[in-house]
Amino acid sequence: MRLSPKVLLIDPVRMLPSLLLPLGGVLVAGGFSARSFLFAAMGVAGSIVFAVIRWATFTYTIVGDRLELTRAFVSRSVRTIPLERIRGVDVSTPPLHRLFGLAVVKLDTGAGGDKQEGELNGVTVEEAERLRAILLARRPSPPRATSEAYNGTAAGVPGPTGPAAGVPAGAAGIPGGVPAGVSGEHYFIRVPRSWLRYGPLSGAYLLTPFALVAGAVGLLFQWGDEFGISGKAAWAIGEWLWDHPQYLIAGVIVLVLAMPLAGGIMYAVFNWDFTLKARDGYLVAERGLINRRAVSLERSRIRGYELAESPPERVAKLVRLWAVVTGLGDSETRGQLLPVAPKADALAIAADAIAPFGPNAGSTHTNAVGLRPHPPQARRRRLFRAIFPWLLVAAVAAVLGWGVVVAVALALALLGIPLGLDRYRSLGHGYDGARFSVRSGSLRRTQAVVERRALVGWTFKQTWFQRSSGLLTVIAGVGAGSGGYSALDTGERQGVEFAAEVTPEWLTQFITHP
Amino acid sequence: MTLWFLEGVMGLLFMVGGAALLSLWVGSWSWLPDWLTARPWLLPVAVAAVLLPPVIIEPPLRYAVHRWELSGDIVYARSGWLSREWVFVPVGRIQTVDKTQGWFERLLGLATVEIRTASYAGSSSIKGLDYEIAARLAEDLSHRAQQLRDDAT
Numbered sequence: 001m002r003l004s005p006k007v008l009l010i011d012p013v014r015m016l017p018s019l020l021l022p023l024g025g026v027l028v029a030g031g032f033s034a035r036s037f038l039f040a041a042m043g044v045a046g047s048i049v050f051a052v053i054r055w056a057t058f059t060y061t062i063v064g065d066r067l068e069l070t071r072a073f074v075s076r077s078v079r080t081i082p083l084e085r086i087r088g089v090d091v092s093t094p095p096l097h098r099l100f101g102l103a104v105v106k107l108d109t110g111a112g113g114d115k116q117e118g119e120l121n122g123v124t125v126e127e128a129e130r131l132r133a134i135l136l137a138r139r140p141s142p143p144r145a146t147s148e149a150y151n152g153t154a155a156g157v158p159g160p161t162g163p164a165a166g167v168p169a170g171a172a173g174i175p176g177g178v179p180a181g182v183s184g185e186h187y188f189i190r191v192p193r194s195w196l197r198y199g200p201l202s203g204a205y206l207l208t209p210f211a212l213v214a215g216a217v218g219l220l221f222q223w224g225d226e227f228g229i230s231g232k233a234a235w236a237i238g239e240w241l242w243d244h245p246q247y248l249i250a251g252v253i254v255l256v257l258a259m260p261l262a263g264g265i266m267y268a269v270f271n272w273d274f275t276l277k278a279r280d281g282y283l284v285a286e287r288g289l290i291n292r293r294a295v296s297l298e299r300s301r302i303r304g305y306e307l308a309e310s311p312p313e314r315v316a317k318l319v320r321l322w323a324v325v326t327g328l329g330d331s332e333t334r335g336q337l338l339p340v341a342p343k344a345d346a347l348a349i350a351a352d353a354i355a356p357f358g359p360n361a362g363s364t365h366t367n368a369v370g371l372r373p374h375p376p377q378a379r380r381r382r383l384f385r386a387i388f389p390w391l392l393v394a395a396v397a398a399v400l401g402w403g404v405v406v407a408v409a410l411a412l413a414l415l416g417i418p419l420g421l422d423r424y425r426s427l428g429h430g431y432d433g434a435r436f437s438v439r440s441g442s443l444r445r446t447q448a449v450v451e452r453r454a455l456v457g458w459t460f461k462q463t464w465f466q467r468s469s470g471l472l473t474v475i476a477g478v479g480a481g482s483g484g485y486s487a488l489d490t491g492e493r494q495g496v497e498f499a500a501e502v503t504p505e506w507l508t509q510f511i512t513h514p
Numbered sequence: 515m516t517l518w519f520l521e522g523v524m525g526l527l528f529m530v531g532g533a534a535l536l537s538l539w540v541g542s543w544s545w546l547p548d549w550l551t552a553r554p555w556l557l558p559v560a561v562a563a564v565l566l567p568p569v570i571i572e573p574p575l576r577y578a579v580h581r582w583e584l585s586g587d588i589v590y591a592r593s594g595w596l597s598r599e600w601v602f603v604p605v606g607r608i609q610t611v612d613k614t615q616g617w618f619e620r621l622l623g624l625a626t627v628e629i630r631t632a633s634y635a636g637s638s639s640i641k642g643l644d645y646e647i648a649a650r651l652a653e654d655l656s657h658r659a660q661q662l663r664d665d666a667t
Binding site for chain 1: 586588594596597598599600601602603604607631632637638
């Protein structure tokens, strides 16, 4: 099958920005003569022909249990992706694509690296839906036995996936619509619009106005010549601004005031109508106003979740939620399960969609359930690390006689006291029999809850300073998410016992050694 | 132990050599105090003085700390000298086992076994094993890993 021919309408537009400069160059160099226009036209025509050929030579087919992407433009290449290797499907519709009813389908194969992924840029939305249904209807290897087994093993969590939806083993791979009977859609949440007001707190897009201005200035400099603004004129403007600092300051104030507003808008655009639902053993997160994006994560590969909060979010009891998935590329954006959301709801959803953590799982205010605090030496160490560098800077600056630097460094050192105390308060680890959890950080406090079976090993680390205060950092190696989750500064015995508690069969035989 | 000593000595020589080269150049810098430009050889000597003690102390410490053990299908490796690191990896989670030999190691008939898992945090390397032992360990590990393989990750 080919991509939708409508891509041809999009492709040239997409290539336009990159073409504009050389074309402009040709025109300018040729002095806008007839011949230079001819060359420019040839360039445009060439790019269109190129797009057509590329479209005509790129095909994708589902053969048996493989997806084959064939490119035969100059060199011929066939990429074969076994369907069972596809771990997630990411459907997004950038604005232009949306205009023409197209979508981009990205296949996450867990191979790592962007180049290893399959991408179908420009299929119709219906086709994208159909592909997703086919690609995701497949189960990893053994499963084709019975549909019951399929639902049991794949969904992992009984209940929410609905009744056994019989997917005929042969149905997948045959073109022709979404297999009937694949029901079991279950909405965990449709994020209410009112939650968008939490956006500015997230701090994610706060710098947008500055980025916009910087971009505009850059563009101006780059293309200034073509707009008849020479560098000299720009310089003159700069000097004039410098002479009239009130305008400059006013501009900066406007930008700063625009920060929360722009941040809120950007946030709303990206997270518009966020929905999280389960569909046949997959979690599907959809979001976006202009570029609508739907990410499907295979539920049986989800190993846990991660919560992150910044101080303002903590005050407002908000939290962000990610899934920890094995072999997921770009997990920061793809693994996101919720936008900024009230903590109680987020925990409830995490417990519902993935699994609860803690002995009294199910209750929604499980703030720090089951997390054990770390020994007091850890507090000393946190404090020391938050304060000492600034004190050092202050001392050096004092020796050199830089008064301002001394003041700033001392102020930062003072700030370090509550910071260090808070960082200590954040530290914690726990294990509830199936999942372990570690938490750390203050400015970005993260708590990870990961299944025991995702563990691939333990690493204990002890620096010289930690050794003298009897502390130990335990790093749980996990073949998912960011790879390792560490419990900072546990007590020596405590840390080892924590690891031994989670995986007694690995450690008990060594326990006397360290 | 000899390996680390050799590596340390090589590192030392490299640094001192670099410092010596620098000192040739330093003679022409005007912003340095006169007593320094007059005696450019001070620099390599200073570098050597700073670096030599660790080079002498490090290998025995490392040798005392570094241990490895394979028992009950768990690989346990301890490394470090001032900071220490213990790594426990169950054989079933090992993805690849590499056996490498740098040229110092070849000189001394040693080898390094690198164990990789799906996560960087669970990966470790056991340095400076006798070549035969390393070869056997690598072989055993990859065999065992094949048998025990479970696809949790």
